[in-house]
Amino acid sequence: xxxxxxPRFLGALLLKTRHAGTAQGQMENFKAPYFxxxxxxxxxxxxxxxxxxxxxxxxxxxxxxVEWDYWFAEGIFQIESSDWDxxxxxxxxxxxxxxxxxxxxxVYLHATLAASSGATHYLxxxxxxxxxxxxxxxxxxxxxL
Amino acid sequence: MSGMKKIGxxxxxxxxxxxxxxxxxxxxxxxxxxxxPFVQVTKLGHKRLPTPNFAKRVxxxxxxxxxxxxLLAHLDEAVS
Numbered sequence: 001x002x003x004x005x006x007p008r009f010l011g012a013l014l015l016k017t018r019h020a021g022t023a024q025g026q027m028e029n030f031k032a033p034y035f036x037x038x039x040x041x042x043x044x045x046x047x048x049x050x051x052x053x054x055x056x057x058x059x060x061x062x063x064x065x066v067e068w069d070y071w072f073a074e075g076i077f078q079i080e081s082s083d084w085d086x087x088x089x090x091x092x093x094x095x096x097x098x099x100x101x102x103x104x105x106x107v108y109l110h111a112t113l114a115a116s117s118g119a120t121h122y123l124x125x126x127x128x129x130x131x132x133x134x135x136x137x138x139x140x141x142x143x144x145l
Numbered sequence: 146m147s148g149m150k151k152i153g154x155x156x157x158x159x160x161x162x163x164x165x166x167x168x169x170x171x172x173x174x175x176x177x178x179x180x181x182p183f184v185q186v187t188k189l190g191h192k193r194l195p196t197p198n199f200a201k202r203v204x205x206x207x208x209x210x211x212x213x214x215x216l217l218a219h220l221d222e223a224v225s
Binding site: 007008011012013014015016017018019020021023024027028032043047050051056057059060061063064067070071074076103104106 | 195196197198199200202204206208210212214216217219220221
């Protein structure tokens with residue numbers, strides 16, 4: 001069993017949100033270490049850096065950065081290289097044959113990165129991301145939102 | 146070390162596959178020769194890391210959950 005942590009789910013492990021307890025429960029289904037794609041890492045690191053420019057967000061960004069660095073130092077999170085060619089090709093194919101394309105292209109790319117990396121489960125709280133991952137036969141967690 | 150398994154060298158050679166199948170990561174088997182300890186064999190493998198408690202750590206953060214959620218909402222906005 002290999003989980004794919006969609007970035008907002010990943011963020012729920014790093015920041016205080018109402019999803020923290022649910023996210024924790026889902027992670028207990030899987031053995032550490034947990035892989036993180038370079039794309040998700042760029043998104044999270046950009047968010048935590050960008051947000052520091054905004055005073056109300058700054059404490060959350062600082063704490064989130066501490067968590068991010070801590071879990072990598074502990075070996076709990078590990079960056080896993082991705083098969084970009086396969087993932088991008090599949091994402092483009094999916095968008096071409098979709099009648100109603102999702103607002104963000106990341107919805108497709110994260111699902112196809114998950115599929116091309118051999119993930120069995122797709123962990124996400126976002127309906128749009130989950131819907132695309134489901135079409136690639138990835139098992140969704142949490143099972144229900 | 147009282148829980149350590151002991152086995153004679155001859156039996157160890159003959160029964161290696163069966164003995165190996167019973168071992169968990171970190172288990173040690175002492176192989177004896179003429180009744181005396183001769184070598185020790187340790188089952189190697191990846192020990193499972195305990196599930197990290199993400200929720201406990203983030204619960205201690207000094208801001209409300211709404212702030213964390215508002216911040217995460219920017220993940221998609223930044224690229225669409």
